[in-house]
Amino acid sequence: MNVQAYRLAQFVALLFYCFLGSAQADPMPSWNGVDSRNRIIEFVQAVTDPASADFVPEAERIAVFDNDGTLWSEQPYYFQLFFAIDRVRALVDANPQWKTQQPFKAAIEGDTQALMAAGEHGLLELLMATHAGTTTDEFAIIVEEWLATARHPRFDRRFNELVFQPMLELLDYLRDHGFKTWIVSGGGIELLRPWTFEAYGIPPEQVVGSSIKTRFEMRDGQPVLTRMPEINFIDDKEGKPVAINQHIGRRPIAAFGNSDGDLQMLQWTTAGKGRRLGVLIRHTDSEREWAYDRESGVGRLDRALDEATERGWVVVDMQQDWNRMYPFDTAK
Amino acid sequence: MNVQAYRLAQFVALLFYCFLGSAQADPMPSWNGVDSRNRIIEFVQAVTDPASADFVPEAERIAVFDNDGTLWSEQPYYFQLFFAIDRVRALVDANPQWKTQQPFKAAIEGDTQALMAAGEHGLLELLMATHAGTTTDEFAIIVEEWLATARHPRFDRRFNELVFQPMLELLDYLRDHGFKTWIVSGGGIELLRPWTFEAYGIPPEQVVGSSIKTRFEMRDGQPVLTRMPEINFIDDKEGKPVAINQHIGRRPIAAFGNSDGDLQMLQWTTAGKGRRLGVLIRHTDSEREWAYDRESGVGRLDRALDEATERGWVVVDMQQDWNRMYPFDTAK
Numbered sequence: 109m110n111v112q113a114y115r116l117a118q119f120v121a122l123l124f125y126c127f128l129g130s131a132q133a134d135p136m137p138s139w140n141g142v143d144s145r146n147r148i149i150e151f152v153q154a155v156t157d158p159a160s161a162d163f164v165p166e167a168e169r170i171a172v173f174d175n176d177g178t179l180w181s182e183q184p185y186y187f188q189l190f191f192a193i194d195r196v197r198a199l200v201d202a203n204p205q206w207k208t209q210q211p212f213k214a215a216i217e218g219d220t221q222a223l224m225a226a227g228e229h230g231l232l233e234l235l236m237a238t239h240a241g242t243t244t245d246e247f248a249i250i251v252e253e254w255l256a257t258a259r260h261p262r263f264d265r266r267f268n269e270l271v272f273q274p275m276l277e278l279l280d281y282l283r284d285h286g287f288k289t290w291i292v293s294g295g296g297i298e299l300l301r302p303w304t305f306e307a308y309g310i311p312p313e314q315v316v317g318s319s320i321k322t323r324f325e326m327r328d329g330q331p332v333l334t335r336m337p338e339i340n341f342i343d344d345k346e347g348k349p350v351a352i353n354q355h356i357g358r359r360p361i362a363a364f365g366n367s368d369g370d371l372q373m374l375q376w377t378t379a380g381k382g383r384r385l386g387v388l389i390r391h392t393d394s395e396r397e398w399a400y401d402r403e404s405g406v407g408r409l410d411r412a413l414d415e416a417t418e419r420g421w422v423v424v425d426m427q428q429d430w431n432r433m434y435p436f437d438t439a440k
Numbered sequence: 441m442n443v444q445a446y447r448l449a450q451f452v453a454l455l456f457y458c459f460l461g462s463a464q465a466d467p468m469p470s471w472n473g474v475d476s477r478n479r480i481i482e483f484v485q486a487v488t489d490p491a492s493a494d495f496v497p498e499a500e501r502i503a504v505f506d507n508d509g510t511l512w513s514e515q516p517y518y519f520q521l522f523f524a525i526d527r528v529r530a531l532v533d534a535n536p537q538w539k540t541q542q543p544f545k546a547a548i549e550g551d552t553q554a555l556m557a558a559g560e561h562g563l564l565e566l567l568m569a570t571h572a573g574t575t576t577d578e579f580a581i582i583v584e585e586w587l588a589t590a591r592h593p594r595f596d597r598r599f600n601e602l603v604f605q606p607m608l609e610l611l612d613y614l615r616d617h618g619f620k621t622w623i624v625s626g627g628g629i630e631l632l633r634p635w636t637f638e639a640y641g642i643p644p645e646q647v648v649g650s651s652i653k654t655r656f657e658m659r660d661g662q663p664v665l666t667r668m669p670e671i672n673f674i675d676d677k678e679g680k681p682v683a684i685n686q687h688i689g690r691r692p693i694a695a696f697g698n699s700d701g702d703l704q705m706l707q708w709t710t711a712g713k714g715r716r717l718g719v720l721i722r723h724t725d726s727e728r729e730w731a732y733d734r735e736s737g738v739g740r741l742d743r744a745l746d747e748a749t750e751r752g753w754v755v756v757d758m759q760q761d762w763n764r765m766y767p768f769d770t771a772k
Contacts, residue, residue: 167643194446244685276563288645301689311499312689313620322685324678324704331707338685346656353654353665355687357633357644360474372656375663 138274138432138439144387144424148278151385155361156285160384166286170360172352172373173279175293175300175317175405177339177366178389179308181260182270183398185220185406188295189231191254193218195238202317203237205208213235224405240320240337247335251302265436273437274430275364275389279308287362292352293317293346294369298335316355318343344369349376366391371412374438378419382391386421388412393427397435447741460694467613470606470764470771478758481719488617489691493713502692504684504705505611507625507632507649508723509698509739510620511640512603513592515730517552517738518629518757519599521563523586525550527570531715535569544569556737561670564671571628572669597768600639604760605769607696607721609641621692624684625649626676630667648687650675675772676701681708698723703744710751718753719753720744728769 141147154162155169176182183335194213196206206212211226211234213219223230224262242250255268263270279289293300297317304310319340322333338439343351349372352360361372362385374386389408391398416423424430434437471477486494487501508514528538528547543558543566545551555562574582587600595602611621623642625632625720629649636642651672654665675683681704684692694717695702697707706718722741723732733741748755756762764771 109466168636170645186444244553297686297689313502315688315689319686324681324708326707331681331704331711333681333708349656350654350662354629354651355645357629357647372663376665378657379663381614 110323120346135284136274136277138277138430140429140431142429144429145421147422148385148387149281151362151383152282152285152287154383162265164361164382168354168358168361169285169287170290170358171280171287171355171362172290172292172360172377173275173365174365174367174370174373175291176295177391178272178364178370179291180267181274181397182407183400184262186295187260187270187297188235189223189253190258190260190267191240191299192224192234192313194254194258195250196234199238205223234346235296239251239298240335244298244322244335246299248302255303263434265434268303269436270434271307272389272430273432273435276308276435278364279310282362283309288314290356290360292316292343292348292373294342294348296320297343316343316351318347346372348373352376361385363387363400364389365412367407367409368412369407371415374412374421375415375419376400378421386416386419387424388416388421389424390426393430393433395427396433397426399427451453455708466580467616468606470762472608472761476754476761477753480717480719483694483715484614484617484619486715494628496693499677499694500690501614501615501617501619502622502688502690503619503694503695504622504688504692504704504709505626506697506699506705507623508627509723510604510696511607513598513729514739515732516594517625519592519602520567520631521555522590522592522599523583523631524566524570525555526586526590528566528581531570547726552605565626568652572667574611574667576630576654576665576667580634583631583643587635595766597766600635602766603639604721604762605764605767608640608767610696611642614694615641620646622646622648622684622688622692624675624680624705626674628652629675630670648675648683650679659734665670678704681707684708689734693717697744698742700738701739703747706753707746707747707751710753718751719747719756720748720753721756722758725762725765726755727759728765731757731759748762 136145154160155164157163173179176186193215196212202218207216211223211230214222214226215234232356237396255266258267259265260267260270282289289310291300291304295317297315297319300315300317301312304315306393321336321338321340325332325334341347341351358378360377363374364387365374378384378386390401391397400407401413468477480522486492487496505511508518521688525547532538532548533536539548543555543562544555548567572600575627587598590599591597592599592602620763621642623632623636629647629651632647633644636647653668653670654671655668657664673679673683691712692709695706696719697706699722710716710718723730725731732739733745
């Protein structure tokens with residue numbers, strides 16, 4: 109098809125879009141009609157209205173989302189750690205020395221206190237032992253199988269059911285307005301990619317995360333990528349703008365996070381020229397989810413909360429602003 | 441707009457597409473009606489026809505392209521080296537010691553023989569000195585300014601005019617059939633991103649390349665990403681499948697290269713399940729471009745050419761298969 113024909117088809121699609129769009133219902137029904145929701149919508153209207161001084165061409169409408177605590181829950185500890193513990197248990201027969209060796213012993217026994225006492229180094233050791241050693245294709249299958257069977261202890265739900273309904277609506281709303289939505293997570297990139305499209309509508313090529321190194325090898329004449337027990341990149345704090353630049357190559361115009369690990373991503377995004385949006389999701393609902401901020405070990409929100417006021421970022425109060433938490437909840 | 445309305449709009453667009461598409465002219469007029477062209481078209485038809493056993497859903501239609509020698513020329517040496525030499529000359533006043541120090545002296549004097557004699561280490565030193573030390577925003581401007589003024593010695597054209605017209609048509613043809621087109625280049629990622637959309641229709645987020653490390657810093661309260669004189673990733677040979685996995689997270693179904701640096705990318709792509717396409721562009725036209733393969737220092741094509749036969753990859757003979765080389769050429 110030539111360019112003219114394509115443009116005509118696009119134009120016709122646009123006509124239908126405008127006509128049908130006008131009859132649409134509230135695009136974000138799980139959000140109460142409060143300040144945070146209104147500021148998000150106002151931002152989107154400003155950057156998508158061609159008559160607005162804040163208009164941004166569609167190609168530059170990049171929105172980045174943290175995952176843990178922003179798109180899904182992260183308590184009592186990051187869901188990736190549940191995965192690692194389950195992997196230790198699945199692999200212990202092949203590694204019997206783990207039964208007496210920390211932090212593996214703690215993982216096998218479900219002793220989370222001893223696990224946390226192992227510190228960053230111990231956790232890293234756990235991640236390496238459970239995330240490396242397979243090919244990339246094999247690992248994707250392991251993740252899919254785990255996600256289909258593992259259950260969160262509090263809700264007895266699959267982990268990918270614990271995604272925030274209001275954020276799903278927000279993702280759809282942004283994409284309906286020409287945004288490209290990306291995940292920029294401290295979690296492992298290969299632990300996310302097998303399921304983010306189904307859960308969030310975000311395809312693998314728009315997922316950025318922490319990673320271990322991989323190596324290209326020939327096995328029986330077939331090329332494979334082997335996962336190595338070596339850190340490649342930690343996509344957290346100062347790493348997030350670095351990874352955004354590496355993967356996206358454009359500065360986002362909107363960033364959504366929930367913890368100090370997202371501080372630099374929000375700084376980087378909102379310091380760009382023109383209108384920008386920074387949003388922090390604040391965990392304030394111990395009844396439907398969890399309440400934590402400045403003192404939390406997981407998902408600490410302290411410095412970023414202070415900067416939110418200075419820099420005019422939107423702070424979403426989950427308890428007040430959301431009438432529904434998870435897709436399986438009914439609206440309150 | 442809700443999902444139903446969006447689907448309806450898509451359907452109407454599709455109707456127009458089909459109707460108008462049937463009246464379209466040859467989508468790749470710069471390709472002669474030879475075997476290589478026909479095999480490419482046959483592949484695209486097979487993977488896009490819903491009735492075909494080889495059908496691939498649109499989201500999985502990933503096509504990757506090497507850049508140097510595949511989408512634009514790479515002789516008498518990689519265009520990035522022209523950039524580095526020009527940068528040395530622009531920076532010599534601030535670095536007077538370069539006047540007597542190799543490989544900088546050779547760059548200043550245009551002594552390419554001495555430059556090549558500096559070997560890989562010397563060239564790396566040259567790249568570091570000329571590619572690091574600025575912020576990412578500053579570097580993008582430097583690249584844009586260079587590209588707007590620098591000229592290729594043989595053609596007296598801007599370097600981004602030396603792109604292959606048949607490949608531009610191929611990129612359009614693939615995108616018209618729902619492919620997402622990516623660059624996977626051994627060249628510097630930040631040297632590509634400022635201009636690939638205009639030249640190839642490939643946006644920055646679909647460009648993968650070699651890179652140096654960047655560091656997030658605050659300068660006068662403003663966040664910047666500083667380019668460090670340290671290799672981050674070499675996107676060549678075994679690195680290409682690794683980078684494809686890191687950036688795209690899916691295995692491509694089609695890969696286009698021209699040298700042994702693309703061998704592993706083609707192996708990785710074509711070893712996937714289902715129908716796959718591997719294409720090598722062979723430089724056979726010393727009159728309109730250059731002729732080189734097994735013995736060339738730049739863009740050597742040797743092992744990959746042998747494997748092309750074994751693995752059924754398409755080999756494009758530029759001299760025979762293309763009736764036009766660059767956009768400024770008239771068809772022959």
